[in-house]
Amino acid sequence: MPENLSKEQLLQAANEFGTPLYVYHAEKIKExxxxxxxxxxxxxxxxxxxSKALTNINILRYVKNMGCEVDCSSINEVKLALHxxxxxQQILYTSNGIAFSEIEEAVxxxxxxxxxxxxNLEKFGKKFGHSYPVGIRIRPNIMAGGNLxxxxxxxxxxxxxxxxxxxxxxxxxxxxxxxIRTLHIHTGSDIKDVEVFxxxxxxxxxxxxxxxELEVIDLGGGFKVPYIPxxxxxxxxxxxxxIKETFDNHPVADNKKFxxxxxxxxxxxxxxxxxxxxxxxxxxxxxxVFAAIDSGLNHLIRPMMYDAYHHIENIxxxxxxxxxxxxxxxxxxxxxxxxxxxxxxxxxxxxxxxHNAGAYGFEMASNYNSRFKPAxxxxxxxxxxxxxxxxxxxxxxxxxxxxx
Ligand code: LLP
Numbered sequence: 001m002p003e004n005l006s007k008e009q010l011l012q013a014a015n016e017f018g019t020p021l022y023v024y025h026a027e028k029i030k031e032x033x034x035x036x037x038x039x040x041x042x043x044x045x046x047x048x049x050x051s052k053a054l055t056n057i058n059i060l061r062y063v064k065n066m067g068c069e070v071d072c073s074s075i076n077e078v079k080l081a082l083h084x085x086x087x088x089q090q091i092l093y094t095s096n097g098i099a100f101s102e103i104e105e106a107v108x109x110x111x112x113x114x115x116x117x118x119x120n121l122e123k124f125g126k127k128f129g130h131s132y133p134v135g136i137r138i139r140p141n142i143m144a145g146g147n148l149x150x151x152x153x154x155x156x157x158x159x160x161x162x163x164x165x166x167x168x169x170x171x172x173x174x175x176x177x178x179x180i181r182t183l184h185i186h187t188g189s190d191i192k193d194v195e196v197f198x199x200x201x202x203x204x205x206x207x208x209x210x211x212x213e214l215e216v217i218d219l220g221g222g223f224k225v226p227y228i229p230x231x232x233x234x235x236x237x238x239x240x241x242x243i244k245e246t247f248d249n250h251p252v253a254d255n256k257k258f259x260x261x262x263x264x265x266x267x268x269x270x271x272x273x274x275x276x277x278x279x280x281x282x283x284x285x286x287x288x289v290f291a292a293i294d295s296g297l298n299h300l301i302r303p304m305m306y307d308a309y310h311h312i313e314n315i316x317x318x319x320x321x322x323x324x325x326x327x328x329x330x331x332x333x334x335x336x337x338x339x340x341x342x343x344x345x346x347x348x349x350x351x352x353x354x355h356n357a358g359a360y361g362f363e364m365a366s367n368y369n370s371r372f373k374p375a376x377x378x379x380x381x382x383x384x385x386x387x388x389x390x391x392x393x394x395x396x397x398x399x400x401x402x403x404x
Contacts, residue, residue, distance in 0.1 A: 145188020273358020
């Protein structure tokens with residue numbers, strides 16, 4: 001098991017590359033991947049890293065070298081995955097709400113495709129008929145996930161084709177002679193309860209008899225990782241056992257061996273990442289002491305977007321007296337990273353490490369307030385590599401057309 005990055009390693013990176021800075025610990029990604037492959041060795045399983053969590057090309061290549069495949073949510077992610085060196089057959093494209101032309105583009109690359117609307121399914125059938133095996137994303141009408149914004153399988157969600165539209169799906173498949181190879185669900189993110197995956201499978205099991213050419217059951221991503229100290233991640237060993245039991249006990253799955261696919265994002269890359277920032281201002285307002293850092297919701301939106309808890313450490317003063325702070329950014333609207341949080345005493349100039357910043361951290365960053373996006377570094381085998389330079393002045397003007 002790799003040790004987590006030490007405060008010294010983080011401080012060294014902050015000193016060398018400046019802040020705000022994203023730091024990723026490669027071996028942590030591998031540790032998480034191995035937990036999955038070990039747990040699921042009892043079943044024929046493939047893992048597709050949900051690259052939307054973090055698409056830095058070096059991370060994609062690291063994940064590929066571990067033996068993991070890749071899940072994409074846009075044609076550009078597909079292109080990044082190809083650029084990173086994945087073979088088309090190692091790439092899964094789970095589209096949602098897109099124009100059919102983007103699906104056609106994906107077909108040209110030869111990747112696996114999951115379709116999430118009747119409209120695109122019908123177009124796909126009319127154009128490709130039986131020639132291109134495809135998956136259907138089903139909305140199982142299951143409520144799951146850490147909060148409503150990241151719940152995707154419930155009965156008012158935009159994602160997937162509602163399971164109660166099975167008859168129409170069958171009509172389309174029959175009329176256009178589609179080759180349905182995969183049934184897919186993804187019910188949300190931050191799912192700790194393994195029963196959610198089992199319930200989703202049971203919904204899919206009801207559908208299996210209707211798709212005789214089916215080879216793959218794809219249960220999506222969504223495994224929980226600990227954000228708050230002491231929290232537990234999804235017990236993937238228990239999950240594998242339960243899924244195996246469900247397969248073993250289900251009559252429709254009995255006479256055919258299905259391959260199981262998962263699309264983990266957070267589970268692989270959340271804990272590997274830290275956002276390092278420097279304290280710019282300590283402001284004592286009486287009841288609240290604010291510590292402002294040289295970052296903001298433009299660099300890590302999760303606290304403001306999902307009320308997400310991110311653990312924060314003062315790596316410059318690890319033995320300082322515990323005091324209560326509200327950690328904020330430098331953006332011109334409320335951008336609280338943590339409210340009323342106990343931390344070792346903070347002085348202006350101290351470096352803070354914000355944990356669990358690997359997944360949906362840099363990836364959701366923006367240039368709001370015309371701030372630069374941070375640099376990214378990767379620590380692998382004890383060496384630190386710059387894997388994205390910090391934005392610079394020209395990046396702010398790069399795509400602007402100066403007409404007036
Ligand atoms: N598969 C599909 C089809 C997905 O839509 C997603 C995530 C995943 C896999 C990976 O889910 P994960 O294993 O990372 O939970 N920005 C939010 C999370 C949005 C997830 C979107 N879809 C956050 O920061 O919590």
